[in-house]
Amino acid sequence: MKLFIKELFVGLLLFINADISFAQFESDYTPLTSSGSLPAEFITTAKEISKQEISDLGKVTDRSAKQQFIIANNYFLRDLLLSGNVLVNDPLSRYVNKVVDQLLKDQPALRQQLHVYVTRSGDVNAYAFDKGFIFVNVGLLAQLENESQLAFILAHEITHVIKKHSVNQYIENIRLENGTSSYERGSSEERNLARYRFSKEQESEADMEGLKLMKQTGYSIKAMGGAFDVLQYSYLPFELVDFRKNFFEDEYLNLPDTLYLKKSSEVKSNDDYDDTKSSHPNIRKRRGSIEPELKVNDESSRKKYLVSETEFKNVREMARFELCRVYLIERDYVNAVYASYILSEKYMNNLYLKKTISKALYNILVNKPSDHRSFTNTVSIGNGNISSKQYVVPDYMNIEGASQKLYYMLGNMTSTELNTVALSYTYKAYKQHAGDPVLSALTDSLFSVLVNSNNLFLRDFSSKSKAEIKKSDTTGKAALAEPDQEESKYTKIKKEQQKTEVETDDNFTKYAFVGLLKDEEFVNRYTKMARGLTQKPLIDEYTNSPKIKGKKKKKKNSVPFLGIDKVLFLDPFYMKVKNDHGTEYVKYYEIEEHQKILADIQKKCADKLKLEYSTVTTKDLSESDIERYNQNAVLNDWLGERFRHGDNNSELVTSSEYIKQLIKEAGTQYVAWSGVYDSKGKAHHCTYFFILMDLESGKLMKFETRYVRSNDNRDLITSFVYNSLMHVHKKPSL
Amino acid sequence: MRFKEIFSVCISAITLWPLSALAQSPGYLGKHVTLGYSNNFFPALIGPVAKSYNKGLNSTHGLNFEYTIKNRTNFCFSFQRFRTGVNINHTFIQSKVDSFGNTRNTTYNFDSKEPLLLQTNGLCFGFKFFDPGVLAPVGKYRKFELVLLFSKLTYGGKSFIIFDNYTNANPIKGKIGTGEYKFNSFALTYSLGRQRVLFDLLVLDYGIQFGVVPAALVATLNMESDYSSLSTLESVLRQETNRRLFRYETINLHIGLGFLAF
Structure with a gap:
């Protein structure tokens, strides 16, 4: 009892x-952030760690290669750790660590060597570094079926660590390159293939050893088998839910059937693909080699979940929510809509999901060629050029599974149609979550595109529904029955046109706002936008105006002064490379030193110009600097996303909403990033760049590049930096 | 005099300060004006140096003023000064008709242990064009300059031995005594160089300069019946001066040190 x-x-x-x-x-x-105190690996410099590890190497074979590996590995690792993509002490990392605890219950010494983190990346992947660092992507967590699958993937990665696969592969690669490998000494092509073969052997070993480790735990071996399905179908969304067009519809907005694919294509994934030039064996081989080993006698006593099923599902749900944001940042807009759609089935009133869908629709819209005029222009700021990166909805023919319908719909919608649908969806979401500033701003932006780009005004939308029009048409016919009322030819034509429209789905946009036009705020906002009373959101005043034929173009100051008083500086980028007969060697040690020099130069130049200077740096982090680490993560997300937009200033930087606090704390909305790439071969080549962004509007304010055949002398770099900052700070001439 | 000096300094400052402050080009850390000393030098392979026929070093001292007018352009003004030697290794005859209608030839023989002393002051105006990518005053450049040369050629008492052939049988031998001639000329120079800024203050400038003295070219092309009977001592010395200047300016190495004034 x-x-x-x-x-x-x-x-x-x-x-x-x-x-x-x-x-x-x-x-x-609320998107995931790091918390607690920063682990030691985030604080120590790569140079310090490398020097220590090299001195601990002692006399070993392949010392030089190992030394190179240590340095490259540490610098890569540090870049990754400070990229802001690594989550520290968040629910996801905590859970994954608990699973590792379960796996290594009997090996505490090994457990202590491991550092396991979750990274905000949409790739369905996990990877390990020799030094005991294992990273699991959010994209993988979102796809898993159970804890046992996660445990197997972690066991696989732990094997890579134990067996020191990375360093072995690095050394083998060098030997293959030099032709000294005992593994393969054939032609260059054969040696190249040998690299893949070597890697595949390691992966197979990791599978087998990982399984052995799994068997030592209480995890279900049968359940983990699905891990290969996760990998095989990793290109598909985390769930296959049929996309219904009524998701965007309402009583009046009815999408025509022509925009809806009746049947989506089947999933045709082939697990026996050619893996000759792949680092991993194909899924069929992996599954095949492990299957005979899957039988265990105690399967009935084994469990799918050793930590907690609830926690697993909660973590997976978080990963899926996080993935929606990652898709936006990675400019995978249709997947962002689809992932949000799947989650919306469960969480219908979730504001985050509605915002994700609205943002994605908006960005698809501004990349679509307008029905009236080109909306996206090329930006010419400074002397640099950022290539145009127009987003195009991927061809639905290349998509498998249920999401294909969404690809088809969004790909085939015209700008006007998508604008109408997006506005309707966003405005309704805004009304549901009244006061949400992001949805409000998006509504204005969508009005702006409707007016400025698609040239649609209130008069272009019907305030009567099709049913109402049909009804009034019948009444009209009855009135016409009177013999003295004769209908003119033109009235007949117009009525005929209207009849066709009402009876078919053509021009569905005309009737899309029947319900919304009854809403006073909707009408007022639309009217204001049409009259130009509200600020035109996201329209860029820096875009070039179209050339007028016959008129001589006024010579424009190609590098305008911006009159900015305060700038937030990011850690500068520095790369020093030695080019030796076509092979590039990165001078890692010098990089850290020169980054500091460049930061000092920036400070000096800003002081000279009386330009207020603040920084977001990760160079001198301490244990308690988790806030700074999070700020850097937010900023990196923002910049990463903005750079993907290229010169498209009209595209919304979807992570802008998370950067408000940073702007407030920094006291400026302008962020600058500069860097130097110095290469020494037969001659010195030095490239300098400077980028200034407006965090509020997402505008690329300045992009400057300079290339010289000279080494990166301090005075040369100083002159470049001063010039950039002078243009930032100096007031524009009237 | 003192007032004049102060006045000119004030005027310069008043003119240059706004030029610097309102400049659209960055200069170096906002400084557009460089003042400095420079030296052009090259072994005197052909001509003598100031006090010796032996091989020596031609050396030009210069005071420079440079102003960054555009991102990659400097306006350059400099005052330079050098001393060198002129050697006349031939005889020439000067003909004169005396009051009796007789032609008198005077043969000049250059005969001295020391070359003639040529002292030249130069005023240079030009532009430095920095390479694409860099910003003045740092980096590689090409410089075009016009050099106005104000030369003074001095000969000593024993420099010339003249033979007056009044009576051919018994020419009079004598010396013409000391004297000097002033000649004006100009040169065009083209330099390739590089500038570095050290400690954000000092400007190190080094390179190579090529130059031509057109007057010397003209003289050479004409191959004037040079030392014909119509030659005067002055015309001969002018030509010799120009030739010496030509050789002097043909090629020079260059090094300079300046400071960023404002």
Whole structure:
């Protein structure tokens, strides 16, 4: 009886717990951030670590290669750790670490060597470094079916660490390159293939050893088999949910069937693909080699979940929410809409999902060729050129599974159609979450595109529904029955046109706002935008005006002064490379030193110009600097996303909403990033760049590049930096 | 005099300060004006140096003023001064008709242990064009300059031995005494060089300069019946001066040190 009560209590507790876990997603979702104190590896410089590790190497074979590996590995690792993509002490990392604890329950010494983190990347992947660092992507967590699968993937990565696969592969690659490998000494092509073969052998070993490790734990071996399915179908969204067009429809907005694919294509993934030039064996081979080993006698006593099923599902849900944001940042807009759509089925009122969909629709829209005039222009700022990177909805023919319908719809919609649908969706979301500034701003932006780009005004939309028009048409016919009322030819033509429109789905946009036009705020905002009373959001005043034939173009100051008083500087980029007969060697040690020099130069130049200077740096982090680390992560997300837009200033930087606090704290909305690439071969080549962005509007304010055949002398760099900052600070001449 | 000096300094400052402050080009850390000393030098392979026929070094001292007018352009003004030697290794005859209608030839023989002393002051105006990519005053450049040369050629008492052939049988031998001639000329120079800024203050400038003295070219092309009977001592010395200047300016190495004034 006592036991029953206890079990009942535990069950109830779990039920309540489960309910709480998922209730958190009902109304909104807050993106993951790091918390607690920063681990030592985030604080120590790569140079310090490398020097220590090299001195610990002692006399070993392939010392030089190992030394190179240590340095390259440490610098790569540090870049990754400070990229802002690595989450520290967040629910996802904590959970993954608990699974590692389960795996290595009996090996505490090994467990202590491992540092396991979750990274904000959409790739369905996990990877390991020799030094015991394992990274699991959010994209992988979102796809998993159970904890056992995660445990197997982690066991696989742990094997890579134990067996020192990275360093072995690095050394083997060098030997293959030099022709000294005992593995393969054939032609260059054969040696290249040998590299893949070597890597595949390591992967197979990691699978087998990982399975052995799994068997030592209580995880279900049968359940982990699905891990290969996860990998095989990793290109598909985390769930296959049929996309219904009524998601965007309402009583009046009815999408025509021509925009809806009746049947989506089947999933045709082939697990026996050619893996000759692949680092991993194909899935069929991996599955085949591991299958005979899957049989265990104690499967019935093994569990899918050793940590917690609730926690796994909660973590997976978080990963899926996080993935929506990652898709936006990675400019995968249709997937962002589809992932949000899947989650919306469960969390209908979630503000985060609605915002994700609105942002994605907006960015697809501004990249579509306008029905009236080109909306996207090329930016000419400074002497540099950023190539145009227009987003195009991927061809639906290349998409498999249920999401194909969404690709088809968004790909085939015209700018006007998409604008109407996006505005309708966003405005309704805004009304539902009244006061949300992001949805409000997006509504204005969509009005702006409607007016400025698609040239549609209130008069272009019907305030009467098709049913109402049909009804009035019948009344009109009855009136016409009177013999003295004759209908003119033109009235007949117009009526005929209207009849066709009403009876078919053509021009569905005309009737899309029938319901919304009854809303006073909607009408007012639209009217204001049409009259130009509200600020034109996201339209860029820096874009070039079209050339007028016959008129001589006024000579424009190609490098305008911006009159900015305060700038937030990011850690500068520095790369020093030695080019030796076509092979490039990165001078890692010098990089850190020169980064510091460049930062000092920036400070000096800003001081000279009386330009207020603040920095977001990760160079001198301490344990307690988690806030600074998070700020850097937010900024990196923003910049990464903005750079993907290229010169498209009209595209919305979707992560802007998370950067407001940083702008407030920094006291400026302008962020600058500069860097130097110095290469020494037969001659010195030095390239300098400077980028200034407006964090509020996402505008690329300045992009400057300079290339010289000279080494990166301090005075040369100083002159470049001063010039850039002078243009930033100096007031524009009237 | 003092007032004049102060006045000119004030005027310069008043003119240059706004030029610097309102400049559209960055200069170096906002400084557009460089003042400095430079030296052009090259072994005197053909001509003598100031006090010796032996091989020596031609050396030109210069005071420079440079102003960054555009991102890659400097306006250059400099005052330069050098001393060198002129050697006339031939005889020439000067003909004169005396009051009796007789032609008198005077043969000039250059005969001295020291070359003639040529002292030249130069005023240079030009532009430095920095390479694409760099910003003045740092980096590689090409410089075009016009050099106005104000030369003074001095000969000493024993420089010339003249033979007056009044009576051919018994020419009079004598010396013409000391004297000097002033000649004006100009040169066009083209330099390839590089500038570095050290400690954000000092400007190190080094390179190579090529130059031509057109007057010397003209003289050479004409191959004037040079030392014909119509030659005067002055015309001969002018030609010799120009030739010496030509050789002097043909090629020079260049090094300079300046400071960023404002």
